[in-house]
Amino acid sequence: MRRSGPRKPRPPLDEDKLNELMLAYVGRFATSRAKLASYLSRKLRERGWAGPGEAPVEALVAKAARLGFVDDAAFALSKSRSLTARGYGERRVGQALHAAGIGETDGEAARGHARDDAVDAALRFAGKRRIGPFAVTAADPAGREKALAAMVRGGHGFRLAKAILALAPGAAIDRQALEDQR
Numbered sequence: 001m002r003r004s005g006p007r008k009p010r011p012p013l014d015e016d017k018l019n020e021l022m023l024a025y026v027g028r029f030a031t032s033r034a035k036l037a038s039y040l041s042r043k044l045r046e047r048g049w050a051g052p053g054e055a056p057v058e059a060l061v062a063k064a065a066r067l068g069f070v071d072d073a074a075f076a077l078s079k080s081r082s083l084t085a086r087g088y089g090e091r092r093v094g095q096a097l098h099a100a101g102i103g104e105t106d107g108e109a110a111r112g113h114a115r116d117d118a119v120d121a122a123l124r125f126a127g128k129r130r131i132g133p134f135a136v137t138a139a140d141p142a143g144r145e146k147a148l149a150a151m152v153r154g155g156h157g158f159r160l161a162k163a164i165l166a167l168a169p170g171a172a173i174d175r176q177a178l179e180d181q182r
Helices: 015-028 033-047 057-066 072-085 090-099 104-116 118-129 141-153 158-166 175-180
Strands: none
Touching (some): 118 141, 118 158
C-alpha cells in the first residue's frame, strides 16, 4: 500500500543515534576509516545535528578503529585479494584503495600482494575473457587491440598484457617468462 502524502521528516541525529548508525554500519559492511567518516557525514547532511557543539564524526571513527571495528590495513589487503582473485591488476587495486581512502602505509601490504600476484591475476583475467592462450582461435589484429585495451583497463601492465596476448591459443604458459615482462 502506497502512502498518499509526503514522508514525515526524520528527526535530527544526536550523539547516541550517530553512535548507533556507526555500529550498524560497521556491523554490516567491511569498511575503511574514510568510508565510515563519509557515511556518517552523509547521514548528518541528510538529517541534521541536534547535539551540543560539533558532530563527533572523527571521534566516532577513531573509536571504531580503536575497538577494532575498522582496520584500514586489513580492509586494504582483503580488497586486494578480492580484486586479484577476480583477475584485476595492480593498478586497478591501487585505484580501489585510493577510492576507499586508504593511505600509503595502510595499503603497502595490499599493493605488495597485488604486485606479487600480477601474473596470476593477468592469467585469470585472460582466462575469463578467453583471450591469449585461453582463446579458441587466434584473434585478428583488431581483436588483439581490443583484448590488449581490456587488460590494460583491468589494471595490468602493458608489457605483461602484450606478452600474454602473444601466446597462441592452447600454448603452454611459461610463468617465468611472463614474470620477466612485469
